[in-house]
Amino acid sequence: MSYRSTSSQAVSNWLFIVALMVCGMILVGGATRLTDSGLSITEWKPLSGAIPPLTAADWEASFRLYQQTTEFQEQNSTMTLVDYETIFWWEWAHRQLGRMIGLVYGLPLLVFWLRGSISGHLKPRLLALLGLGALQGGIGWWMVASGLVDRLDVSQYRLAVHLGMAFLILGACVWFGLTARTGPPPVRQGRLVGAAAALLVLVFLQIMLGAFVAGLDAGRIYNTWPLMNGQLVPEDYLAGLPFLQAIFESHAAVQMNHRWTGYLVALAVLGFAVAIWREPRVALKPFMVILPALVIAQIGLGIAALLAVVPLGLSLAHQGGAILLFIATLIATWTARRAM
Incomplete structure (x- = not known):
C-alpha cells in the first residue's frame, strides 16, 4: 500500500471519527433539550467555560445566574441547588463535547495539511467545514440567548437552525470521509x-x-x-x-x-x-x-x-x-x- 493510499485512509478514518462524535453531540443536545437543561448555563465562555464550578461558592454563583432567567422564575422557582446541578451537567457536557470536536477536528487537520495528506479537492472543503464548526458554536449561544429573557424555552426557529447545522456538518464529515477514501x-x-x-x-x-x-x-x-x-x-x-x-x-x-x-x-x-x-x-x-x-x-x-x-x-x-x-x-x- 502506497503512502498516498495509507494517508488517504487515515484522513478518511479521522473524518469518520469526527462524524461519530457529532452523532454523540446531537444525542447529548437532544437530552439537554428533553431535560430542559439548555438554559442552565447563562454565560458564553468558549475557553474558560470548559472548567465547571469547583467549589460551593462557584456553584452558588452559577445557580444565582440561572435564577435570573424567566424559566427559573416562572417554571422552576422551587428548584434546589442539587436539582440545578443535574441540569447544569447536561448543558456543560453538550458544550464540552463541542470543544472536544473542535480539537479532534482542528489539530489533525493541521497535521494532515502539513504532511500533504489532504488532496487538493478536499482542502477548501475541509477548511469550510472548520468554519461551519466555529459558526455552529456561535449559533448554539444565539439559540440559548433567545430563551434567557421573557421565554420558558429557546426559540424553536433557532433550535431548528442549530440542529440543521449539526446534520449538515455530520453529512459533510461522512461525505468527505468517503471522498478521502475513494476519491470524489x-x-x-x-x-x-x-x-x-x-x-x-x-x-x-x-x-x-x-x-x-x-x-x-x-x-x-x-x-x-x-x-x-x-x-x-x-x-x-x-x-x-x-x-x-x-x-x-x-x-x-x-x-x-x-x-x-x-x-x-x-x-x-x-x-x-x-x-x-x-x-x-x-x-x-x-x-x-x-x-x-x-x-x-x-x-x-x-x-x-x-x-x-x-x-x-x-x-x-x-x-x-x-x-x-x-x-x-x-x-x-x-x-x-x-x-x-
Missing part, C-alpha cells in the same frame, strides 16, 4: 441519482420538522395514534394564527406536519427500494433492505415515544434513528453517483 464521486446523471438526492432532502426536511416538535414540546399533546384525539386534522391546527405562522408555531400543526411527512418519507423510501430492485447495479442492492428497515423502526420509535408522552429513552432512540436514516440515505446517494 463523478457527477453522474440518472434516475436513481436524482431519486436518492431527493430522498436525502426529504429526510433532512423531516428532521427539521422534528426540531420544531422538540422546540415547542409538541410531542406532549395529542398522544394518540393513528388519529390525533380522534381527528385526522386537529381542530386547533391553525390555533388562530395565519397559515404560514401556524405551521411553525401551532403545536397541533407542528406535530401533524411531522407525522404526515414521516409517512411521506416511508412512501419515498419504498419507491426508492423498488427502483433499486429494478436496477442492475449491485452496489445499491443493500439499501433496498437497509432504508426500509430503518424507516419502519423510526416510525415505530416515533409512535412509541408519542404514546408514552416523550420519555427520555424513547425520544433519544427516535433521534438516534433519525441520525442513522440520514447517514444511510446520504451513503445511498453517494453510492448512486459512483455505481456503474
Whole structure:
C-alpha cells in the first residue's frame, strides 16, 4: 500500500471519527433539550467555560445566574441547588463535547495539511467545514440567548437552525470521509441519482420538522395514534394564527406536519427500494433492505415515544434513528453517483 493510499485512509478514518462524535453531540443536545437543561448555563465562555464550578461558592454563583432567567422564575422557582446541578451537567457536557470536536477536528487537520495528506479537492472543503464548526458554536449561544429573557424555552426557529447545522456538518464529515477514501464521486446523471438526492432532502426536511416538535414540546399533546384525539386534522391546527405562522408555531400543526411527512418519507423510501430492485447495479442492492428497515423502526420509535408522552429513552432512540436514516440515505446517494 502506497503512502498516498495509507494517508488517504487515515484522513478518511479521522473524518469518520469526527462524524461519530457529532452523532454523540446531537444525542447529548437532544437530552439537554428533553431535560430542559439548555438554559442552565447563562454565560458564553468558549475557553474558560470548559472548567465547571469547583467549589460551593462557584456553584452558588452559577445557580444565582440561572435564577435570573424567566424559566427559573416562572417554571422552576422551587428548584434546589442539587436539582440545578443535574441540569447544569447536561448543558456543560453538550458544550464540552463541542470543544472536544473542535480539537479532534482542528489539530489533525493541521497535521494532515502539513504532511500533504489532504488532496487538493478536499482542502477548501475541509477548511469550510472548520468554519461551519466555529459558526455552529456561535449559533448554539444565539439559540440559548433567545430563551434567557421573557421565554420558558429557546426559540424553536433557532433550535431548528442549530440542529440543521449539526446534520449538515455530520453529512459533510461522512461525505468527505468517503471522498478521502475513494476519491470524489463523478457527477453522474440518472434516475436513481436524482431519486436518492431527493430522498436525502426529504429526510433532512423531516428532521427539521422534528426540531420544531422538540422546540415547542409538541410531542406532549395529542398522544394518540393513528388519529390525533380522534381527528385526522386537529381542530386547533391553525390555533388562530395565519397559515404560514401556524405551521411553525401551532403545536397541533407542528406535530401533524411531522407525522404526515414521516409517512411521506416511508412512501419515498419504498419507491426508492423498488427502483433499486429494478436496477442492475449491485452496489445499491443493500439499501433496498437497509432504508426500509430503518424507516419502519423510526416510525415505530416515533409512535412509541408519542404514546408514552416523550420519555427520555424513547425520544433519544427516535433521534438516534433519525441520525442513522440520514447517514444511510446520504451513503445511498453517494453510492448512486459512483455505481456503474
